Amino acid sequence: MDKEKKSIILQTENKNLNLKKQVSRYHLMISYSLLLIAIGLFSETPANLWEGTLRIFTSPSNLLTDYFAVGNFGSAFVNSGILTLVSVLVVRSHGATVSGPLIAAFFTVSGFSFFGKNLYNSLPIIIGVYCYAKLVHKPYSQYLLVALFGSSISPVISYLTFGTNLPLSIGIPLGYIVGILVGMVLPPLASQFLLFHQGFSLYNVGFTAGIVAMFVTSMYRLFGGEISTISILSTDYHSMIVIFLLVLFSCLFIIGFFLNRKSFEGLKEIFASSGTLVTDFVAIAEIGATMMNMSIVGFMLFGFVKLMGGTFSGPILGGVLTVVGFSAFGNHWKNSLPILIGVVLASKLSPDFSGDTFTVILSAIFGTSLAPISGYYGAFYGILAGFIHLTLVSNITYLHGGLNLYNNGFSCGFVAAFMVPLLDTISQVKRGKTHAGKRKI
Template sequence: MSQIIHSPSNLISDYVEIAGAGAALTNSGLLTLLSLFILRKYSHSFCPLTIPIVMMLSGFSFFGKNLANSAPILLGSLLYLHHKPAARQESLVMGLLSTCLSPMVSLIYLAPSQFLLQNKFIALVAGLVIGYISIPVFHYLKAHTKEMNLYNMGFSAGCIGFIGNFATRNLLNIRILPHRLNAAHSSALLIFLLILFTAPLMYALYVLKFDKALHKGVRLSLLKLVRFSIYGLIGLMVPLILQVPLNGLLVGTLLTFAGFSMYNFGFRYYFFPACGVLLSSLFIFHDVTSTTTIVILFFAATLSPFSRKYGLLTGILSGAIFAMISRHAHVLTAGINLYNCGFSGGVTVLLLDFLRHLLFRHALLKRTCSAAYQKLILSEQKILWQLSRCKDWIKQRLFPLNYE
């Protein structure tokens, strides 16, 4: 834990590489318990978004977040919510997500200085400011992306990270170094993920099968647990099939992917941005079996709302653009923003929405494109209907339960 706390924690600081699997799991567990304590302390009403955010916090604790660099940011968010009590229930979980900028705190307090407490004090103030402004910036940018980006806090943090990158590089003269990933603990991490994804599945199926007097809300919650486990096991199959060893980055990515499946991002809407990521990786970057590609592939789920609104072909295009931006987004924030894919998703949504408005300014192009677009949407709806029928048939065969 001491090695984790004294690491810069910028992307990609694999805590499994830095301190071993045991310390990485301990760090993730402590941060998860801390987040649950804060939610209970402020009487948060658990909603469908709560568990995905807790899982996201747990996942990123494998490669960037620790108790030391997250505490000032959490305190800043709580100070903001103390002054804005009306928005507390809605914004408390967003305050947890603002810890995505925690590497900035680590980079500052670990930087050498002439005075003993100078950088520690600057790091504390920076963390408080980041936590205080992250929530209002999130709500402002969320309106501009029209909720088409699932990981909106990553987009907000990327915008704040521009300033942080400038400050750490030019004002404090801090140089950020890259890190390596560690595949030596792949077997231990595989066992951990199998237990994590299998246990909720077995428990939920057991209760659904033998308890006939379940409340509707409890039944829906248990079905979300089944969904979490299935998406987690499907995600785990990808690195196993591609023979990519597990590391802290992949574990965090899989936890986030499985967690947000409970938020119903919709596999059929995620599938087409994922296809765009694979196509760009295959034909542009010629890199399909790497950790970077797998991470971008899973985080393409951020474009599911965009694909749902504008169609499947647009989803494939957005996935390809998203992959290209994600591979270069770290240049802008220098690893300070842990949610780089969320930032890339926001940029992708704004870029494509701008092109749509630019195209529709011309009356002739608007009429022509609108007619072609309507035909395309009708064709896509037929495809989705067929896919939905196949999914329902498979679900009934595998899990013959009452889903009403």
């Protein structure tokens, strides 16, 4: 089967969609955003909330910066809720339909807002993509996905502002100018880099952002700068995060079940999908079945973290929410589970990961970006993809200095680009042998 050329620049407008359905989808995303904000507001005193939020906004935010550790529980949730709400309102103001890709984008923004994204460092990317749309005379709605996913490179802005010891009078304009320029180059690059891995890594913009961050980091080092990767983590709120996730996944399933007319219709079609870009589960099976799939994947990842003996922190929470979002846009349990198995298997065979449960869990969760490989070529190759991913992801952070939050997406792009041509060749050889055998008969 030949893979068709695909584009990350998606048309998210659909004038034929029932207006009532469209409004209800926006209401669901706005309700999710307000839930996050409410959790944050009721978890801290106003003084603690303000101080925590200020620390989050002024953090360099390069990997790994857990906002639960930098700020506090309440400020991390408020930060996530505000940024998600702003993203939803920006999309709504441009009349875009809430599709599977956009749901993935909203949850990705929400998840990474627990460890790296905030309103200060995300706005320049959104503005930059907007400027690009104006420059090429195209509707901004076509580039909304790039604008939202592209905020993965937002630590560039925070690091230039707060991590270089420059005066704020220089750091703020420098960070914003660089951020806007980065936002302007992301759309054309994302479209081309999709061909690099042929749609077999779900985090395409994350791979693109990794390439851009690599160039920014190299230029910064050329002029004598140095970016040290960091690891600021907090496991103090494990129990509260567990409650939040269990309630969230339960609500997703129950609401999805009722929206799906109290049936499981559509789940079979989702599970049969390979998940290669661009796969919109909302278009395939409607919003109800998609929400149930999101819940199922969420519970699977929750069980995986518990089975591995992990403790929830900002990055792990962010990873789970991101994959739950992508369960509207490519991930389901059948194509994701082999990746988890492959990463764990690699960790068991390497002494380097014997005591590093956090890295293994995070790499496995985000490694499900490679789920289309197992969905398209089979579970065995999905396990192999997960295995290769762990060997690579721990060695590439230096290239971008932690300025690309989607470090695993960067790695997955390389893994897919390496494996897919080889797997296509194997498939062709097998087909050739089959045809030869038939001719002999």
